[in-house]
Amino acid sequence: MSFTVTANAIFLEVINKYHVINTVDQSFSNPYIENDQLIEHLLFRKCWIDTVQWHYEDIIRDPEIDPVAALTLKRQIDASNQDRTDMVEYIDSYFLKKYAHITPKPSAKINSESPAWAIDRLSILALKIYHMDEEARRPDATEAHKQACKKKLDVLLEQRIDLSTAIEELLLDIENGDKYMKVYKQMKMYNDDELNPVLRGQK
Template identity: 75%
Template sequence: MNFSEIANQIFIEVIVKYHHINTVDQPFENPYDKKENLLQHLLYRKCWIDTVQWHYEDIIRDPNIDPISALALKRQIDASNQDRTDMVEYIDSYFLEQYSDVTPNEDATINTESPAWGVDRLSILALKVYHMNEEATRTDATPKHRAACQTKLDILLEQRVDLSTAIDQLLADIKEGTKYMKVYKQMKMYNDDELNPVLRGTK
């Protein structure tokens, strides 16, 4: 089983698990042991964060949401975004360790994004597929709505195949030395007390 197959399988597992209870405040439990199955552990955690945040974004768009609740939820979304970024960096660290013994070819090139940022897109795509499928099969929707959503779903499924192939190819290229990884730590400024002028002004 190649990497994308493992990732997509875990992402489906996460999304289905979440929707058994289908609340953003449900307890999280990672079924993959960090020591024995580190990659699966990271992928499961990554998609769980994305899944909860997906539903945060639904809730905050409620036009009747209480402003105080909306502000509290915005803080949760900010924290979730930071967790999401941290998980991307953890996954990239895993790949850096996996290929640490590879010496890139002299003519090796860099990719536009690291493997883990491709994984980030793949996780979000799994959520899009799941929810678009819900809309395409919703019995209380009009035939026109279902048909339109099925068309979108077909495109999303094709996109998942293409993205999965591209990620697997990138990892193969890194392993063969024709591509090399160069990971930049995220330098988000708006959460930093010293870099955000609003936060700096509260000291």
């Protein structure tokens, strides 16, 4: 089974599991064993973070939201964004370790994004597909709305094929030494007490 077949299946598993209760406050449990040699637990956790944040973003756009609740939710979104970035780096660390024994060819090139950031886009794409499909079948929607969403869904499904193919090719290129991984930490400044002048000024 190819990597992206596994990843897409886990992403769908996550999204379906979330929607059983369908609340951002539900508890999280990972059915996959944490193991440095396996990536499934990282993929599950990554998509769970994305799924909860997807619904945070829906909630905060409520024009009637209480300002105090909105500020609390903004803090939750900030924390979720940091968790998302951390998970991307964990996934890249998995691939760095997996391919550590590979010696890149002299002609090897670097990719514009790491495997994990491409996987990040694949996870978000799974959420877009799920919710666009939901809209295309919504019983109380107009036929025009459903048809418009069906067209968008077709594009998203095609995009998933293309992105999955690109990820498979990237991993194969790294494995064959035709491309090499070079990962940069995100170095976000606004969460750092020393780098954000507003936070630094409150010390």
